Amino acid sequence: MGGFLSLLRHAFRTNWVALSFAPVMVWVLSVGPATIQTNDSDEPVTLSLVGTTDLHGQVFSADGRGGLALLGGYLQNLRAARAAEGGAMLLFDSGDTYLDGIESNLSEGAIVIDAYNALGYTAAAIGNHDFDYGAVDASRFEQGSDRRGALKARASQARFPFLAANLHENGRPVEWLNVRRSTLVEAAGVKVGVIGAMTRDALSMTLPSNVIGLQVTALAGAIETEALQLRADGAAVVVLASHAGGSCTAFDRPTDLASCDDTAEIFEALRALPRGLVDVVFAGHTHAAVAHEVNGVAVVQSYSWGRAFSRVDVTVARRGAADGRSVAATVTGVRIFPPREVCAREDAQGRCTTGEAVGLQSRYEGRPVVPDEAVDAAMAPALARVRDLQATPLGPVLETSLTRGSGTEESALANLFADAFRAATPGTDAAVGYAGGPGGLRTDLPAGPATLGALYDTFPFDNLVVRRTLTGAQLRQVLTAQLRRPRWGGRTLGVSGLHVRLECRSGAYEVEVEHATGRPIRAEDVLVVAMSDYLAARTASIAPAAGVPHAAEPEVQMMDVVTRWLRTRGGRLSAGQFTDPSRPRWTRTPQAAAGCPAA
Numbered sequence: 191m192g193g194f195l196s197l198l199r200h201a202f203r204t205n206w207v208a209l210s211f212a213p214v215m216v217w218v219l220s221v222g223p224a225t226i227q228t229n230d231s232d233e234p235v236t237l238s239l240v241g242t243t244d245l246h247g248q249v250f251s252a253d254g255r256g257g258l259a260l261l262g263g264y265l266q267n268l269r270a271a272r273a274a275e276g277g278a279m280l281l282f283d284s285g286d287t288y289l290d291g292i293e294s295n296l297s298e299g300a301i302v303i304d305a306y307n308a309l310g311y312t313a314a315a316i317g318n319h320d321f322d323y324g325a326v327d328a329s330r331f332e333q334g335s336d337r338r339g340a341l342k343a344r345a346s347q348a349r350f351p352f353l354a355a356n357l358h359e360n361g362r363p364v365e366w367l368n369v370r371r372s373t374l375v376e377a378a379g380v381k382v383g384v385i386g387a388m389t390r391d392a393l394s395m396t397l398p399s400n401v402i403g404l405q406v407t408a409l410a411g412a413i414e415t416e417a418l419q420l421r422a423d424g425a426a427v428v429v430l431a432s433h434a435g436g437s438c439t440a441f442d443r444p445t446d447l448a449s450c451d452d453t454a455e456i457f458e459a460l461r462a463l464p465r466g467l468v469d470v471v472f473a474g475h476t477h478a479a480v481a482h483e484v485n486g487v488a489v490v491q492s493y494s495w496g497r498a499f500s501r502v503d504v505t506v507a508r509r510g511a512a513d514g515r516s517v518a519a520t521v522t523g524v525r526i527f528p529p530r531e532v533c534a535r536e537d538a539q540g541r542c543t544t545g546e547a548v549g550l551q552s553r554y555e556g557r558p559v560v561p562d563e564a565v566d567a568a569m570a571p572a573l574a575r576v577r578d579l580q581a582t583p584l585g586p587v588l589e590t591s592l593t594r595g596s597g598t599e600e601s602a603l604a605n606l607f608a609d610a611f612r613a614a615t616p617g618t619d620a621a622v623g624y625a626g627g628p629g630g631l632r633t634d635l636p637a638g639p640a641t642l643g644a645l646y647d648t649f650p651f652d653n654l655v656v657r658r659t660l661t662g663a664q665l666r667q668v669l670t671a672q673l674r675r676p677r678w679g680g681r682t683l684g685v686s687g688l689h690v691r692l693e694c695r696s697g698a699y700e701v702e703v704e705h706a707t708g709r710p711i712r713a714e715d716v717l718v719v720a721m722s723d724y725l726a727a728r729t730a731s732i733a734p735a736a737g738v739p740h741a742a743e744p745e746v747q748m749m750d751v752v753t754r755w756l757r758t759r760g761g762r763l764s765a766g767q768f769t770d771p772s773r774p775r776w777t778r779t780p781q782a783a784a785g786c787p788a789a
Contacts, residue, residue: 234505234506234507234522235378235379235380235506235508236272236277236503236505236506237278237279237280237380237382237504238277238278238280238501238502238503239279239282239472239501239502239503239504240265240268240279240280240281240500240501241281241282241283241284241431241472241490241491241492241499241500241501242281242282242283242284242492242496242499243286243433243435243472243473243474243475243492243493244284244286244287244317244474244475244477244493244494245283245288245495245496246286246287246288246289246290246291246294246495247287247289247291247294247295247299248291248495249291249293249294249301249302249305249496250293251534253544253545254533254535254542255497255531255532255533255534255542255544256496256497256533257496257561258305258309258569259561259562259563259566260532260533260561260562261496261499261532261562262308262309262564262565263554263559263560263561263562264499264532264554264559265279265281265310266560267554267556267557267559268501268554270557271555271556272378276378277378278380279377280312280382280429281309281311281312282311282313282314282315282384282429282431283313283314283431284314284317284431284433284435284472284474284475284491285314285316285318285319285320285386285388285431285433285474286317286318286320286433286494287299287306287314287317287320288319288344289319289323289651290632292576292580292643292647293569293572295646295650296575296576296579296580296642297572298323298326298343299320299340299344300344300572301569301572302344303347303348304347304568304569304571304572305565307349307350307568308562308564308568309565311348311350312350312384313350313351313352313353313373313375313384313386314348314350314351314353314431315352315354315386315388315431315433315474316352316354316369316386317388317392317433317474317475318388318389318391318392318393318396318475319395320341321338321397321400321401322397322651322652323341323652324338324339324340324397324399324400324652325337326340326343337400338400338401342367342369345366345367346367346368351369351373352368352369352370353369353370353371353372353373353385353387354369354386354387354388355371355385355412355415355416356387356388356407356408356411357388357392357404357405357406357407358404358405358406358407359403359404359405360403371385371386371412371416372384372385372386372416372419372420374420374423374424379508379519380426380427380506380508380519381423381425381426381427381519382425382427382428382429383416383417383421383427383428383429384429384430385412385413385416385417385420385429385430385468386430386432386433387409387412387413387430387431387434388406388433388434389406389434389455389475390408390409390455393405393406397651397723398723398724398727399654399723409432409455409456409459410458410459410460410462410463413430413459413468414463414464417463417467417468421467426506426519427470427506427521428467428468428469429468429469429472430468430470430471430472431472431474432456432472432473433474433475434455434456434459434473434474434475435455435473435474435475435476435478435480435491436451436455436456436457436473436478436480437450437451437454437479437480438450438451438478438479438481439479441479441481441482441528441529444483444526445483446482454476456473456489457484457489460484460485460489461484461485463485463487465485465486469488469521469524470487470488470490470504470524471487471488471489472490472491472500473489473490473491474491476491477493478491478493479491479492479529481500481527481528481529482526483526488502488526490502490526490527490529491529492529492530493529496532497532498530499532500527500529501527501530502524502525502526503523503524503525504521504523504525505523505524505525506520507519507521508520530554534552535547535549535550535551536549536550536551536552536553537549540553579642580642580643580646581641581642582641582642582643583639583641583642584639584640584641584642584645585640585756585757585761586639586640586759586760586762587638587761587762588635588636588637588638588639588640588762588764589762589763589764590765591634591636592606592635592765592768593634593765594625594627594630594631594632594633594648595625595626595681595682599682600682600769600775600776601625601626601631601769602767602768603631603635603648603684603768604623604624604625604626604630604682604683604684605623605684605686605775606752607623607624607631607649607684608621608622608623608684608685608686609686609755609768610751610752610755611623611655611686611720611748611751614720614746614754614755615657617657618657618718618720619705619717619718620686620687620688620705620717620718620719621684621685621687621720622668622683622684622685622688622719622721622725623683623684623685623686623721623722624649624683624684624722625681625683625684630649631648632647632648632649632650633647634648640763642753645752645756649748651748652747652748652749653722653747654723654748655721655722655746656720656721656722656746657720658718658719658721658726659716659719660716660717661713661715661716661717662703662711662712662713662714662715662716662717663713664729665703665717665719668725668728668729669683669690670700670701671732672728673699673701674698674699686775687705688704688775689703689705689708689774689775689776689777690702690777691703691776691777691778691779692776692778693779694779694781694782694786699782699786722748
């Protein structure tokens, strides 16, 4: 087989010719066509390939836009159109599917898979945030619980394969139930090979404790290996679902990359492949859009949060083979569509409108778009369980909302989290928590009775609380490095047991740290600090000598820490208990408050 694959690799490098014109792209294959078994006629057939990406648990419509049931209405129309002419529709997802929506978070993604099963997905790639749930909730405190348990549970639940061609465990391709490198399916008598892959940065953009022992190999090499094997197995069309993507802003000419980030990871990988080896790529990860041709490959991507989907139509010519029992299939045309917004209503020009009662009912493939009731029905059992969890009272009543802050102001919610970390880890001198914004606190905690649902809205991640031993100098180094990060820009972290003074020196943020009592923390002082496992992993790289646990101890899940702390505290809480102007936990020089020039 190795010799055959080498010959096939050479054929793909030398014998494909690409012809492009806007808005349709056509590829003509000059090597021998694939041979497949079929009872269909020898007429050309069209496969409509559809992709979603970076759903992040947003299963329901908001203001008439997005939502999986509404997506299902578009898919029903497209399936019917293809079936009427003897073709087929295939559906793919490019990862980061579960984390963020409260319904998905509290079901660990189960509600999404229920919907995806009803929608009829063909395959899905794994994204970096798909590891974030860690162990299955029911077993996460058991000794030796599987830190990939929740992801494996979703794969087992799915009626379609999860794909990860470049994901290895202890040096070997992953071998989990219903998780594979690629798959071969048949649609309208055409064999379609499907590969899944993820960004090179995947394992550094999730919770470190959940990916111990995993490795991500080079994107282009993994794609080429799988595509060659799929071609050898008879695939006439090869599709890649990739949790690595790009970014473009103009979609009127697929061959014009002027509006694109030409250094995008997926573009670089495709340029390293033999021309014509892969036909279509559904990209993801960057939350942007693509509808272009790169090295003869149709590359599409449809933003995030379920607001749009991608589509590529592939025309396959079929003709009888010499044996009389099979047909030869050749890709003769590839049409790229711009990202299509998912909306209930649209204006006369077909543009989505905001609001349930504004504009005309959306149409697709000549028919009105009607939400797919089967999708809502599939999600109903999990949704009922989630609603019960959301309503669970935590005890305290909030007299005021606890805000996550604007970034520069001290945050009552961030300080509450830090206080809970410190209280849950005896023997600590201080705690460092999160700030508001990406990767941190997502929303405010509203006034009124505190509930589990409202708390999980503020922070959907399954991080752990750990202890680290730091010198005073290392603590300043860690805080300074965090505040200088490009996306953080000096955002105020929650702290407990500390007072942090933020300054601007030579155009960059610097911090001075003292105890909450005002007693200075000297460079040589040793402190035990409670923090998230994510910050602890960064601590180990920023201050190598500090990356050692203070003591052997069980892992403590962050949201359980905060939940228990709130239940124990009870009573009535207000923002003033966590942000006292007379004893601030953060102060800023005027220059730092305005933002350092180089930050």
